[in-house]
């Protein structure tokens with residue numbers, strides 16, 4: 082299985098993956114965090130369901146993955162950390 086960042090969908094080498102527990106993502110999403118680097122596939126999918134990007138992200142993506150680990154690239158992890166440390 083190819084490794085990709087669970088937020089932006091970028092392909093990663095095993096060394097580039099930062100594995101974090103979903104709690105950080107769930108907490109950030111509950112405070113209004115929406116990643117700035119969502120993949121194009123994400124953007125076409127939310128349209129399909131008639132949701133806004135923010136709604137689809139927080140209520141579909143985050144909720145359905147709220148008990149698993151997330152693998153993030155450094156950029157997405159940095160953005161998440163910046164948001165959570167506010």
Ligand SMILES: [Zn+2]
Nearest residue numbers: 086089154157
């Ligand atoms: Zn990423």
